[in-house]
Amino acid sequence: MRRMPQHFSRRQVLKGLLGGAALWATGRAQRPLFPQYPYRSAAFGRFLEDSYALIPAPKPFRSWLEAAYQAHYHEPLEEALDHRRTRIETTRNPRERVVLEEATAVWLHRTVKALIPRFSLERGFEFSNAVRFGERQCLLQSVLIAGLLQEAGLEAGVVMVWRNPEGKESNLGHAVVLLRGSDGQDRLVDASDPTPFARHPGLYLWDRSAHDYRFVEAHFSAEGVTHGYTRLADGKPLPLDLAQPLDVAFLRSQFDYYRGERAPGGFIGPSTPEGLEASARFLERAMARQPRNPLAVYGLGYVYRKQGRLEPARKQFRMAYQLYLAQGYVPPGPQEAQRWAGA
Structure with a gap:
């Protein structure tokens, strides 16, 4: 993989800052809308x-969350969200507005960790399991925080991570919230960390100019905000106004991916025929959704291979390789699968 530039020029950074100020001045309705x-x-x-269609819970998620919030903070969640939205929308000082936006992200980071205290890779991606067991996982917590930030009037969404701050790479192994401030810069909110704002340098998001998903490198200021991205596919800058979080179809697809990955007896760990069949059903639906x-x-493809369906597995692996390649990065697993499919 070629080495990508680590920083934008001072001119590009200044252009981003001025663009952010212009976006704030023209009002939220004229800014590019996130999903x-x-x-x-x-x-x-x-x-x-x-x-809930898969795993019923004793209470609807919203009712449960709002009761838990009321018990913890002694005020209704709906009023708290509306109050924050009003304060942000009526604040005309740009710096004060950004401070309120960041404070809202900090509040929700703390709230979700307090109300859904346990982290679980095995079950925490189901909203019904948040109610049943108080469990969460990176995708669920990120979708929830992004939805609450949107309810408070902010531009937020979910992106996937392929490289973490320690430099460890993964095959889209983590999800975080992307919050775009009224200053035109991005913050990453990660409820898997003790502190709210993270600096994941490798992200996966939607590129409006390419009309496709892209692996990118994020460029952070000394304060930890993101002022630009570089596409891995061609090494060119991706301006912030062309970078957007993942759409609803992708997120629903990703929830189904985790259902297939964590199905009992599925393709992670010791497999059973019934478990592999369940994995296949969820992953086929994930593909249909996105x-x-x-x-x-x-x-x-991995499921099909474990089932002994070798030709369908090869087809899946080739399709996956082409997607990763077009989007800018092929992790080691898909590289090895492509070699096997070619053989």
């Missing part, structure tokens, strides 16, 4: 419906 699924919306409700999710395409 929308605010907490109280029907779009957010579809995440809940997908989960065919350009490379992790779902690759995972389904």
Whole structure:
């Protein structure tokens, strides 16, 4: 993989800052809109419906969360969100507005960790399991925080991580919140960390100019905000106004990927025929929901291979390799799968 530039020029940084100020001045309605699924919306409700259709819980998720919030903070969640939204929208000083936006992210980071205290890779991706066991996982916590931030009137969404701050690379192994401030710069909110704001240098997001998902490198200021990205596919800068979080179809696909990955007896760990069949069903639905999710395409090939369905497995691996390649980065697992498929 070629070495990418680590920083933008001072001129590019200044252009980004001025662009951010212009975005604030023209008002939220004229800024590029992120994928929308605010907490109280029907779009957010579809995440809940997908989960409850598989694993019922004793209470609806929103009712449970709002009761837990009331007990913890002694005020209704709805009032707290509306109050924050009003304060942000009526603040005209740009710096004060940014401070309020960051404080809202800190509040929700703390809130989600307090109300859903346990982290679980095995079950924490189901909203129903948050109610049943108080468990969360990176995708669930990120979708929830992003939905609450949107409800408070902020531009936020979810992106995947392929390289963490320690330099460890993964095959889209983590999810975080991307919050775009009214200053035109991005903050990453990660409820898997003790502190709210993270500096993950390798991200996976939507590139509006390419009309596709892209692996990118993020460039951080000394204060920890992101002022630009570099595409791995061609080494060129990706301006912030062309970078957006992942859409609802991708997120629903990714929830199904985790269901397939963690199915009892599925393709992670010791497998059973019944478990592999369950993995296949979830991953096939993940592909149907978003065919350009490379992790779902690759995972389904892995399932088919374990089932002994070698020709369908080869087809999946080749498709996955081409997706990763087009989007800018091929992790070691898909590289090895491509070699096997070619052989």
